[in-house]
Amino acid sequence: MSEDKSNNPQLERLLNIMQQLRDPKMGCPWDQKQNFESIVPHTIEETYELVDAILSGNMVDTKDELGDLLFQIVFYAQLAKEQGDFDFEDIAETISDKLIRRHPHVFQATAMKTDDELNQQWEKIKQLERESAGKTLDNSALANIPKGMTPLLRAQKIQKNCAKVGFDWTELPPVVDKIHEEIAEVLAEINVSKPDQQAVEEEIGDLLFAVVNLARHTSVNAETALIKANRKFEKRFRQVEQIIAHQGLSMENASLEQMEAAWQQVKGH
Template identity: 40%
Template sequence: MSNSPDAAQTSPQASVLAALQQLIDVVAQLRSPDGGCPWDLAQTPETLTPYVIEEAYEVVDAIRSGNPQAIAEELGDLLLQVVLQAQIAAEVGDFTLKEVADGITEKLIRRHPHVFGDVNVQDAEEVRYNWEQIKAAEKGETPAEAQRLSRKLQGYARKLPPLMAGMKMSQKAAAAGFEWNDVDGVWAKFDEELAEFHQAIAQEGKEEQQAELGDLLFTLINVARWYDLDPATALQDTNQRFIQRLSGMEAIATRSLSEYSLDELEQLWQQAKAALKQSQMRERGL
Protein backbone atom coordinates (compact mmCIF):
# COMPACT_ATOMS: atom_id res chain seq x y z
CA MET A 1 0.00 0.00 0.00
CA SER A 2 1.23 3.50 -0.81
CA ASN A 3 0.58 4.69 2.77
CA SER A 4 2.67 1.97 4.42
CA PRO A 5 5.79 2.93 6.41
CA ASP A 6 8.04 1.15 3.92
CA ALA A 7 6.54 3.11 1.01
CA ALA A 8 6.96 6.36 2.90
CA GLN A 9 10.60 5.60 3.60
CA THR A 10 11.33 5.07 -0.08
CA SER A 11 9.28 8.00 -1.39
CA PRO A 12 11.12 10.66 -3.39
CA GLN A 13 10.58 13.18 -0.59
CA ALA A 14 12.02 10.83 2.02
CA SER A 15 15.03 10.17 -0.23
CA VAL A 16 15.67 13.89 -0.61
CA LEU A 17 15.44 14.47 3.14
CA ALA A 18 17.76 11.55 3.80
CA ALA A 19 20.31 12.90 1.33
CA LEU A 20 20.17 16.35 2.91
CA GLN A 21 20.60 14.87 6.38
CA GLN A 22 23.62 12.92 5.21
CA LEU A 23 25.17 16.12 3.86
CA ILE A 24 24.48 17.89 7.17
CA ASP A 25 26.08 15.00 9.08
CA VAL A 26 29.15 14.97 6.82
CA VAL A 27 29.68 18.73 7.23
CA ALA A 28 29.27 18.40 11.01
CA GLN A 29 31.95 15.68 11.05
CA LEU A 30 34.28 17.82 8.94
CA ARG A 31 33.90 20.57 11.54
CA SER A 32 34.24 18.25 14.53
CA PRO A 33 37.22 18.93 16.81
CA ASP A 34 37.37 15.15 17.27
CA GLY A 35 38.70 13.79 13.98
CA GLY A 36 37.49 16.60 11.73
CA CYS A 37 39.32 18.19 8.82
CA PRO A 38 41.95 20.82 9.78
CA TRP A 39 41.11 22.96 6.75
CA ASP A 40 37.37 22.97 7.45
CA LEU A 41 37.97 23.65 11.15
CA ALA A 42 40.08 26.68 10.25
CA GLN A 43 37.33 28.30 8.19
CA THR A 44 35.18 31.23 9.29
CA PRO A 45 32.17 32.86 7.61
CA GLU A 46 34.53 35.53 6.31
CA THR A 47 37.13 33.15 4.86
CA LEU A 48 34.38 31.22 3.08
CA THR A 49 32.86 34.31 1.45
CA PRO A 50 34.99 34.05 -1.74
CA TYR A 51 33.86 30.44 -2.17
CA VAL A 52 30.19 31.45 -1.93
CA ILE A 53 30.70 33.92 -4.77
CA GLU A 54 32.84 31.49 -6.80
CA GLU A 55 30.34 28.65 -6.49
CA ALA A 56 27.43 30.91 -7.46
CA TYR A 57 29.28 31.91 -10.64
CA GLU A 58 30.08 28.28 -11.39
CA VAL A 59 26.37 27.44 -11.10
CA VAL A 60 25.62 30.15 -13.65
CA ASP A 61 28.34 28.86 -15.97
CA ALA A 62 26.95 25.32 -15.72
CA ILE A 63 23.43 26.52 -16.48
CA ARG A 64 24.74 28.36 -19.53
CA SER A 65 26.42 25.16 -20.69
CA GLY A 66 23.10 23.33 -20.61
CA ASN A 67 24.74 20.25 -19.08
CA PRO A 68 22.36 18.81 -16.44
CA GLN A 69 25.13 16.80 -14.76
CA ALA A 70 27.33 19.88 -14.44
CA ILE A 71 24.41 21.95 -13.11
CA ALA A 72 23.62 19.34 -10.45
CA GLU A 73 27.28 19.16 -9.41
CA GLU A 74 27.68 22.93 -9.11
CA LEU A 75 24.39 23.30 -7.24
CA GLY A 76 25.77 20.74 -4.81
CA ASP A 77 28.91 22.83 -4.30
CA LEU A 78 26.75 25.90 -3.65
CA LEU A 79 24.52 23.94 -1.25
CA LEU A 80 27.65 22.89 0.64
CA GLN A 81 28.45 26.56 1.25
CA VAL A 82 24.97 27.12 2.72
CA VAL A 83 25.23 24.10 5.01
CA LEU A 84 28.79 24.96 6.03
CA GLN A 85 27.89 28.55 6.91
CA ALA A 86 24.91 27.31 8.96
CA GLN A 87 27.10 24.72 10.73
CA ILE A 88 29.64 27.36 11.76
CA ALA A 89 26.86 29.66 12.97
CA ALA A 90 25.27 26.83 14.96
CA GLU A 91 28.57 26.10 16.70
CA VAL A 92 28.62 29.59 18.23
CA GLY A 93 24.89 29.73 18.85
CA ASP A 94 23.99 32.32 16.20
CA PHE A 95 21.48 30.27 14.17
CA THR A 96 20.94 26.81 12.71
CA LEU A 97 20.10 25.42 9.29
CA LYS A 98 16.53 24.96 10.55
CA GLU A 99 16.26 28.70 11.13
CA VAL A 100 17.63 29.34 7.64
CA ALA A 101 15.02 27.04 6.08
CA ASP A 102 12.21 28.32 8.29
CA GLY A 103 13.11 31.90 7.50
CA ILE A 104 13.02 31.56 3.71
CA THR A 105 9.86 29.43 3.84
CA GLU A 106 8.04 32.01 5.94
CA LYS A 107 9.28 34.80 3.67
CA LEU A 108 8.01 33.03 0.54
CA ILE A 109 4.59 32.44 2.09
CA ARG A 110 4.42 36.02 3.38
CA ARG A 111 5.41 37.56 0.04
CA HIS A 112 3.01 35.39 -2.00
CA PRO A 113 -0.39 36.19 -0.49
CA HIS A 114 -1.94 35.55 -3.91
CA VAL A 115 -0.82 31.91 -3.59
CA PHE A 116 -1.03 31.25 0.15
CA GLY A 117 -3.68 33.83 1.03
CA ASP A 118 -6.76 35.44 -0.45
CA VAL A 119 -5.15 38.29 -2.42
CA ASN A 120 -6.06 38.47 -6.11
CA VAL A 121 -3.56 39.62 -8.74
CA GLN A 122 -3.93 40.25 -12.45
CA ASP A 123 -0.38 39.76 -13.73
CA ALA A 124 3.31 39.43 -12.86
CA GLU A 125 3.71 43.20 -12.57
CA GLU A 126 1.12 43.33 -9.80
CA VAL A 127 2.93 40.46 -8.08
CA ARG A 128 6.16 42.45 -8.23
CA TYR A 129 4.45 45.56 -6.82
CA ASN A 130 2.95 43.61 -3.91
CA TRP A 131 6.32 41.96 -3.27
CA GLU A 132 8.01 45.37 -2.94
CA GLN A 133 5.27 46.65 -0.61
CA ILE A 134 5.51 43.62 1.65
CA LYS A 135 9.33 43.79 1.62
CA ALA A 136 9.21 47.46 2.67
CA ALA A 137 6.81 46.67 5.50
CA GLU A 138 9.13 43.91 6.75
CA LYS A 139 11.92 46.46 7.03
CA GLY A 140 9.73 49.01 8.78
CA GLU A 141 9.85 51.38 5.83
CA THR A 142 7.00 53.53 4.61
CA PRO A 143 5.98 53.08 0.94
CA ALA A 144 7.57 56.47 0.21
CA GLU A 145 10.88 55.46 1.79
CA ALA A 146 10.89 52.15 -0.04
CA GLN A 147 10.44 53.92 -3.37
CA ARG A 148 13.41 56.25 -2.95
CA LEU A 149 15.68 55.75 -5.92
CA SER A 150 18.86 56.20 -3.89
CA ARG A 151 17.80 53.45 -1.48
CA LYS A 152 17.22 50.99 -4.32
CA LEU A 153 20.50 51.83 -6.02
CA GLN A 154 22.42 51.48 -2.77
CA GLY A 155 21.03 47.98 -2.41
CA TYR A 156 22.27 47.03 -5.88
CA ALA A 157 25.72 48.55 -5.27
CA ARG A 158 26.08 46.75 -1.94
CA LYS A 159 24.84 43.30 -2.95
CA LEU A 160 25.61 42.69 -6.63
CA PRO A 161 28.84 42.25 -8.62
CA PRO A 162 29.92 45.65 -10.03
CA LEU A 163 28.93 45.09 -13.67
CA MET A 164 25.54 43.67 -12.74
CA ALA A 165 25.00 46.44 -10.20
CA GLY A 166 25.92 49.07 -12.79
CA MET A 167 23.37 47.72 -15.25
CA LYS A 168 20.63 47.55 -12.61
CA MET A 169 21.39 51.10 -11.47
CA SER A 170 21.40 52.33 -15.05
CA GLN A 171 18.03 50.73 -15.75
CA LYS A 172 16.40 52.10 -12.60
CA ALA A 173 17.82 55.59 -13.13
CA ALA A 174 16.60 55.62 -16.75
CA ALA A 175 13.12 54.52 -15.67
CA ALA A 176 13.08 57.45 -13.20
CA GLY A 177 13.90 59.95 -15.97
CA PHE A 178 17.70 60.07 -15.83
CA GLU A 179 18.01 59.27 -19.50
CA TRP A 180 19.44 60.64 -22.73
CA ASN A 181 17.08 61.68 -25.52
CA ASP A 182 18.75 59.33 -27.98
CA VAL A 183 21.73 57.00 -28.31
CA ASP A 184 23.85 59.78 -29.82
CA GLY A 185 23.77 61.45 -26.43
CA VAL A 186 25.12 58.28 -24.83
CA TRP A 187 27.98 58.08 -27.30
CA ALA A 188 28.78 61.77 -26.75
CA LYS A 189 28.97 61.08 -23.01
CA PHE A 190 31.24 58.11 -23.66
CA ASP A 191 33.59 60.27 -25.77
CA GLU A 192 33.59 62.88 -22.98
CA GLU A 193 34.44 60.33 -20.30
CA LEU A 194 37.13 58.73 -22.49
CA ALA A 195 38.79 62.12 -22.93
CA GLU A 196 38.64 62.76 -19.17
CA PHE A 197 40.17 59.34 -18.51
CA HIS A 198 43.03 60.08 -20.94
CA GLN A 199 43.61 63.39 -19.18
CA ALA A 200 43.62 61.75 -15.74
CA ILE A 201 46.13 59.14 -16.88
CA ALA A 202 48.41 61.89 -18.25
CA GLN A 203 48.09 64.44 -15.46
CA GLU A 204 46.35 63.14 -12.34
CA GLY A 205 47.12 60.79 -9.47
CA LYS A 206 45.93 57.23 -8.97
CA GLU A 207 42.75 58.19 -7.11
CA GLU A 208 41.52 60.49 -9.89
CA GLN A 209 42.52 57.94 -12.55
CA GLN A 210 40.48 55.31 -10.74
CA ALA A 211 37.47 57.63 -10.53
CA GLU A 212 37.60 58.49 -14.22
CA LEU A 213 37.96 54.81 -15.15
CA GLY A 214 34.81 54.09 -13.13
CA ASP A 215 32.92 56.89 -14.91
CA LEU A 216 34.04 55.52 -18.28
CA LEU A 217 32.96 51.97 -17.42
CA PHE A 218 29.58 53.15 -16.12
CA THR A 219 28.97 55.10 -19.32
CA LEU A 220 29.87 52.02 -21.38
CA ILE A 221 27.32 50.06 -19.34
CA ASN A 222 24.75 52.65 -20.40
CA VAL A 223 25.77 52.14 -24.03
CA ALA A 224 25.18 48.41 -23.57
CA ARG A 225 21.74 49.09 -22.06
CA TRP A 226 20.71 51.18 -25.06
CA TYR A 227 21.58 48.31 -27.38
CA ASP A 228 19.97 45.70 -25.10
CA LEU A 229 23.32 44.02 -24.40
CA ASP A 230 24.48 42.41 -21.16
CA PRO A 231 27.96 43.73 -20.24
CA ALA A 232 28.60 40.99 -17.67
CA THR A 233 27.85 38.25 -20.18
CA ALA A 234 29.85 40.06 -22.87
CA LEU A 235 32.93 40.26 -20.64
CA GLN A 236 32.54 36.66 -19.53
CA ASP A 237 32.37 35.52 -23.16
CA THR A 238 35.44 37.60 -24.01
CA ASN A 239 37.34 36.04 -21.11
CA GLN A 240 36.49 32.58 -22.44
CA ARG A 241 37.54 33.52 -26.00
CA PHE A 242 40.84 34.85 -24.68
CA ILE A 243 41.48 31.58 -22.83
CA GLN A 244 40.54 29.52 -25.90
CA ARG A 245 42.86 31.52 -28.15
CA LEU A 246 45.67 31.35 -25.62
CA SER A 247 45.18 27.60 -25.43
CA GLY A 248 45.36 27.47 -29.22
CA MET A 249 48.60 29.41 -29.17
CA GLU A 250 50.09 26.97 -26.68
CA ALA A 251 49.01 24.05 -28.88
CA ILE A 252 50.80 25.58 -31.89
CA ALA A 253 53.90 26.79 -30.07
CA THR A 254 57.04 24.67 -29.98
CA ARG A 255 58.45 26.37 -26.88
CA SER A 256 57.26 28.45 -23.93
CA LEU A 257 55.28 31.52 -24.98
CA SER A 258 57.59 33.69 -22.87
CA GLU A 259 60.42 32.82 -25.28
CA TYR A 260 58.63 34.34 -28.30
CA SER A 261 58.97 37.93 -29.45
CA LEU A 262 55.92 40.20 -29.53
CA ASP A 263 55.66 39.89 -33.32
CA GLU A 264 55.88 36.09 -33.09
CA LEU A 265 53.19 36.05 -30.40
CA GLU A 266 50.94 38.13 -32.63
CA GLN A 267 51.38 35.58 -35.44
CA LEU A 268 50.53 32.73 -33.07
CA TRP A 269 47.50 34.69 -31.84
CA GLN A 270 46.17 35.17 -35.37
CA GLN A 271 46.71 31.49 -36.21
CA ALA A 272 44.89 30.39 -33.05
CA LYS A 273 42.10 32.87 -33.72
CA ALA A 274 41.62 31.55 -37.27
CA ALA A 275 41.70 27.92 -36.11
CA LEU A 276 39.12 28.62 -33.41
CA LYS A 277 36.85 30.34 -35.93
CA GLN A 278 37.08 27.38 -38.31
CA SER A 279 36.29 24.96 -35.48
CA GLN A 280 33.23 26.98 -34.48
CA MET A 281 32.02 27.07 -38.08
CA ARG A 282 32.35 23.29 -38.34
CA GLU A 283 30.34 22.87 -35.15
CA ARG A 284 27.57 25.00 -36.68
CA GLY A 285 27.69 22.97 -39.88
CA LEU A 286 28.86 25.91 -41.97
Protein backbone atom coordinates in the same frame (compact mmCIF):
# COMPACT_ATOMS: atom_id res chain seq x y z
CA MET B 1 15.35 27.43 16.72
CA SER B 2 13.60 24.55 14.97
CA GLU B 3 14.56 20.99 15.83
CA ASP B 4 12.52 19.32 13.06
CA LYS B 5 14.36 16.74 10.99
CA SER B 6 14.29 16.84 7.23
CA ASN B 7 12.15 14.29 5.40
CA ASN B 8 14.81 14.19 2.69
CA PRO B 9 17.30 11.43 3.59
CA GLN B 10 20.10 12.85 1.42
CA LEU B 11 19.71 16.32 2.89
CA GLU B 12 19.71 14.88 6.42
CA ARG B 13 22.82 12.87 5.48
CA LEU B 14 24.53 16.06 4.29
CA LEU B 15 23.65 17.91 7.50
CA ASN B 16 25.04 15.01 9.56
CA ILE B 17 28.26 14.99 7.52
CA MET B 18 28.67 18.71 8.14
CA GLN B 19 28.12 18.22 11.85
CA GLN B 20 30.77 15.47 11.90
CA LEU B 21 33.25 17.66 10.03
CA ARG B 22 32.85 20.29 12.75
CA ASP B 23 33.05 17.82 15.65
CA PRO B 24 35.61 19.22 18.14
CA LYS B 25 37.26 15.82 18.68
CA MET B 26 36.67 13.71 15.57
CA GLY B 27 36.16 16.40 12.93
CA CYS B 28 38.38 17.81 10.19
CA PRO B 29 41.00 20.30 11.47
CA TRP B 30 40.35 22.68 8.57
CA ASP B 31 36.58 22.68 9.01
CA GLN B 32 36.92 23.02 12.79
CA LYS B 33 38.76 26.35 12.58
CA GLN B 34 36.45 28.05 10.08
CA ASN B 35 33.98 30.83 10.89
CA PHE B 36 31.45 32.91 8.98
CA GLU B 37 34.04 35.37 7.68
CA SER B 38 36.68 32.82 6.72
CA ILE B 39 34.45 30.86 4.34
CA VAL B 40 33.03 33.88 2.50
CA PRO B 41 35.79 33.77 -0.17
CA HIS B 42 35.01 30.09 -0.75
CA THR B 43 31.31 30.90 -1.15
CA ILE B 44 32.09 33.54 -3.78
CA GLU B 45 34.45 31.15 -5.58
CA GLU B 46 31.88 28.36 -5.62
CA THR B 47 29.27 30.74 -7.00
CA TYR B 48 31.46 31.65 -9.94
CA GLU B 49 32.35 28.02 -10.55
CA LEU B 50 28.61 27.29 -10.75
CA VAL B 51 28.13 30.14 -13.22
CA ASP B 52 30.99 28.79 -15.32
CA ALA B 53 29.45 25.30 -15.35
CA ILE B 54 26.03 26.66 -16.35
CA LEU B 55 27.47 28.77 -19.18
CA SER B 56 29.48 25.79 -20.43
CA GLY B 57 26.25 23.82 -20.79
CA ASN B 58 27.69 20.85 -18.88
CA MET B 59 24.87 19.60 -16.66
CA VAL B 60 27.09 17.08 -14.86
CA ASP B 61 29.41 19.87 -13.77
CA THR B 62 26.40 22.08 -12.98
CA LYS B 63 25.00 19.42 -10.63
CA ASP B 64 28.40 19.09 -8.96
CA GLU B 65 28.82 22.84 -8.52
CA LEU B 66 25.29 23.19 -7.16
CA GLY B 67 26.26 20.65 -4.54
CA ASP B 68 29.37 22.66 -3.65
CA LEU B 69 27.24 25.80 -3.27
CA LEU B 70 24.67 23.93 -1.17
CA PHE B 71 27.51 22.78 1.08
CA GLN B 72 28.40 26.43 1.69
CA ILE B 73 24.86 27.08 2.96
CA VAL B 74 24.98 23.97 5.11
CA PHE B 75 28.32 25.15 6.52
CA TYR B 76 26.87 28.53 7.54
CA ALA B 77 23.85 26.75 9.04
CA GLN B 78 26.08 24.51 11.16
CA LEU B 79 28.11 27.47 12.41
CA ALA B 80 24.93 29.31 13.36
CA LYS B 81 23.50 26.22 15.04
CA GLU B 82 26.63 25.89 17.19
CA GLN B 83 26.20 29.51 18.24
CA GLY B 84 22.52 28.98 19.04
CA ASP B 85 21.34 31.45 16.39
CA PHE B 86 19.50 29.31 13.81
CA ASP B 87 19.84 26.07 11.85
CA PHE B 88 19.15 24.80 8.32
CA GLU B 89 15.45 24.24 9.03
CA ASP B 90 15.15 27.87 10.12
CA ILE B 91 16.79 29.02 6.88
CA ALA B 92 14.38 26.95 4.79
CA GLU B 93 11.42 28.17 6.81
CA THR B 94 12.46 31.81 6.47
CA ILE B 95 12.87 31.70 2.69
CA SER B 96 9.62 29.75 2.27
CA ASP B 97 7.73 32.34 4.32
CA LYS B 98 9.35 35.15 2.37
CA LEU B 99 8.50 33.64 -1.03
CA ILE B 100 4.85 33.19 -0.05
CA ARG B 101 4.71 36.69 1.43
CA ARG B 102 6.23 38.28 -1.67
CA HIS B 103 4.00 36.41 -4.13
CA PRO B 104 0.42 37.10 -2.98
CA HIS B 105 -0.66 36.92 -6.63
CA VAL B 106 0.36 33.23 -6.59
CA PHE B 107 -0.41 32.03 -3.06
CA GLN B 108 -3.44 34.20 -2.30
CA ALA B 109 -6.74 34.74 -4.11
CA THR B 110 -5.68 37.96 -5.83
CA ALA B 111 -5.92 39.01 -9.45
CA MET B 112 -2.89 38.54 -11.67
CA LYS B 113 -0.93 41.74 -12.25
CA THR B 114 1.11 43.29 -15.03
CA ASP B 115 4.91 43.25 -14.82
CA ASP B 116 4.95 46.86 -13.63
CA GLU B 117 2.35 46.15 -10.96
CA LEU B 118 4.31 43.09 -9.81
CA ASN B 119 7.50 45.15 -9.51
CA GLN B 120 5.69 47.83 -7.49
CA GLN B 121 4.13 45.17 -5.28
CA TRP B 122 7.53 43.51 -4.78
CA GLU B 123 9.20 46.76 -3.71
CA LYS B 124 6.31 47.68 -1.42
CA ILE B 125 6.43 44.31 0.33
CA LYS B 126 10.22 44.56 0.74
CA GLN B 127 9.82 48.02 2.23
CA LEU B 128 7.23 46.75 4.72
CA GLU B 129 9.58 43.91 5.65
CA ARG B 130 12.39 46.37 6.38
CA GLU B 131 10.10 48.53 8.48
CA SER B 132 8.77 45.58 10.49
CA ALA B 133 12.35 44.44 11.11
CA GLY B 134 13.13 47.84 12.60
CA LYS B 135 15.76 48.68 10.00
CA THR B 136 16.70 52.32 9.55
CA LEU B 137 14.40 53.85 6.96
CA ASP B 138 16.34 54.96 3.88
CA ASN B 139 14.10 56.57 1.28
CA SER B 140 16.83 56.86 -1.34
CA ALA B 141 16.28 55.04 -4.63
CA LEU B 142 19.73 53.56 -3.99
CA ALA B 143 18.89 52.16 -0.55
CA ASN B 144 19.65 48.53 0.26
CA ILE B 145 21.88 47.81 -2.73
CA PRO B 146 24.34 45.20 -1.40
CA LYS B 147 27.87 46.57 -1.19
CA GLY B 148 29.21 43.04 -1.59
CA MET B 149 27.99 42.80 -5.18
CA THR B 150 30.61 42.64 -7.89
CA PRO B 151 31.22 46.11 -9.39
CA LEU B 152 29.51 45.29 -12.69
CA LEU B 153 26.38 43.93 -11.03
CA ARG B 154 26.27 46.79 -8.54
CA ALA B 155 26.61 49.37 -11.34
CA GLN B 156 23.71 47.74 -13.17
CA LYS B 157 21.62 47.64 -9.98
CA ILE B 158 22.32 51.31 -9.26
CA GLN B 159 21.27 52.27 -12.77
CA LYS B 160 18.16 50.09 -12.61
CA ASN B 161 17.04 51.69 -9.35
CA CYS B 162 17.62 55.18 -10.77
CA ALA B 163 15.53 54.24 -13.80
CA LYS B 164 12.63 53.27 -11.53
CA VAL B 165 12.30 56.90 -10.45
CA GLY B 166 12.71 58.27 -13.99
CA PHE B 167 16.42 59.14 -13.85
CA ASP B 168 17.26 57.44 -17.13
CA TRP B 169 17.37 57.91 -20.86
CA THR B 170 14.35 56.55 -22.68
CA GLU B 171 16.17 56.05 -26.00
CA LEU B 172 19.42 54.32 -26.97
CA PRO B 173 21.29 57.09 -28.91
CA PRO B 174 22.15 59.23 -25.85
CA VAL B 175 23.39 56.10 -24.06
CA VAL B 176 25.79 55.43 -26.94
CA ASP B 177 26.76 59.11 -27.13
CA LYS B 178 27.71 58.99 -23.45
CA ILE B 179 30.15 56.15 -24.17
CA HIS B 180 31.82 58.17 -26.93
CA GLU B 181 31.98 61.14 -24.55
CA GLU B 182 33.64 59.03 -21.85
CA ILE B 183 36.16 57.59 -24.35
CA ALA B 184 37.10 61.13 -25.38
CA GLU B 185 37.59 62.08 -21.73
CA VAL B 186 39.81 59.06 -21.13
CA LEU B 187 41.95 59.94 -24.14
CA ALA B 188 42.13 63.56 -23.02
CA GLU B 189 43.59 62.47 -19.69
CA ILE B 190 46.03 60.04 -21.30
CA ASN B 191 47.26 62.32 -24.09
CA VAL B 192 48.99 64.87 -21.89
CA SER B 193 52.69 65.20 -21.16
CA LYS B 194 52.30 63.91 -17.60
CA PRO B 195 49.09 61.90 -17.20
CA ASP B 196 47.49 61.97 -13.76
CA GLN B 197 47.01 58.27 -12.99
CA GLN B 198 44.17 58.96 -10.56
CA ALA B 199 42.34 61.03 -13.17
CA VAL B 200 42.87 58.34 -15.81
CA GLU B 201 41.48 55.73 -13.41
CA GLU B 202 38.43 57.89 -12.70
CA GLU B 203 37.67 58.43 -16.37
CA ILE B 204 38.06 54.73 -17.19
CA GLY B 205 35.68 54.00 -14.32
CA ASP B 206 33.16 56.41 -15.86
CA LEU B 207 33.60 54.66 -19.20
CA LEU B 208 32.96 51.25 -17.67
CA PHE B 209 29.86 52.60 -15.91
CA ALA B 210 28.59 53.96 -19.25
CA VAL B 211 29.16 50.60 -20.97
CA VAL B 212 27.21 48.86 -18.20
CA ASN B 213 24.40 51.31 -18.90
CA LEU B 214 24.45 50.27 -22.57
CA ALA B 215 24.20 46.64 -21.48
CA ARG B 216 21.21 47.43 -19.29
CA HIS B 217 19.43 49.34 -22.05
CA THR B 218 19.87 46.39 -24.39
CA SER B 219 18.63 43.88 -21.77
CA VAL B 220 22.09 42.36 -21.35
CA ASN B 221 23.51 41.35 -17.98
CA ALA B 222 26.93 43.04 -17.95
CA GLU B 223 28.47 40.43 -15.67
CA THR B 224 27.33 37.50 -17.81
CA ALA B 225 28.43 39.27 -20.99
CA LEU B 226 31.94 39.80 -19.62
CA ILE B 227 32.16 36.20 -18.37
CA LYS B 228 31.30 34.99 -21.87
CA ALA B 229 33.76 37.44 -23.43
CA ASN B 230 36.50 36.12 -21.14
CA ARG B 231 35.68 32.54 -22.10
CA LYS B 232 35.69 33.39 -25.82
CA PHE B 233 39.01 35.23 -25.58
CA GLU B 234 40.62 32.41 -23.61
CA LYS B 235 39.46 29.82 -26.14
CA ARG B 236 40.79 31.87 -29.05
CA PHE B 237 44.09 32.67 -27.32
CA ARG B 238 44.72 28.98 -26.63
CA GLN B 239 44.12 28.29 -30.33
CA VAL B 240 46.60 31.02 -31.24
CA GLU B 241 49.16 29.36 -28.97
CA GLN B 242 48.60 26.07 -30.80
CA ILE B 243 49.02 27.68 -34.22
CA ILE B 244 52.23 29.40 -33.16
CA ALA B 245 53.52 26.13 -31.68
CA HIS B 246 52.78 24.29 -34.96
CA GLN B 247 54.96 26.88 -36.69
CA GLY B 248 57.85 25.80 -34.48
CA LEU B 249 57.69 29.01 -32.46
CA SER B 250 56.75 30.07 -28.95
CA MET B 251 54.56 33.02 -28.06
CA GLU B 252 57.62 34.70 -26.56
CA ASN B 253 59.67 34.66 -29.76
CA ALA B 254 56.88 35.00 -32.32
CA SER B 255 56.47 38.44 -33.84
CA LEU B 256 53.37 40.53 -33.25
CA GLU B 257 52.55 40.15 -36.95
CA GLN B 258 52.69 36.36 -36.68
CA MET B 259 50.45 36.38 -33.61
CA GLU B 260 48.01 38.75 -35.30
CA ALA B 261 47.86 36.50 -38.36
CA ALA B 262 47.13 33.52 -36.11
CA TRP B 263 44.44 35.51 -34.29
CA GLN B 264 42.72 36.42 -37.53
CA GLN B 265 42.92 32.77 -38.60
CA VAL B 266 41.18 31.71 -35.38
CA LYS B 267 38.52 34.41 -35.73
CA GLY B 268 37.83 33.30 -39.28
CA HIS B 269 36.88 29.78 -38.23
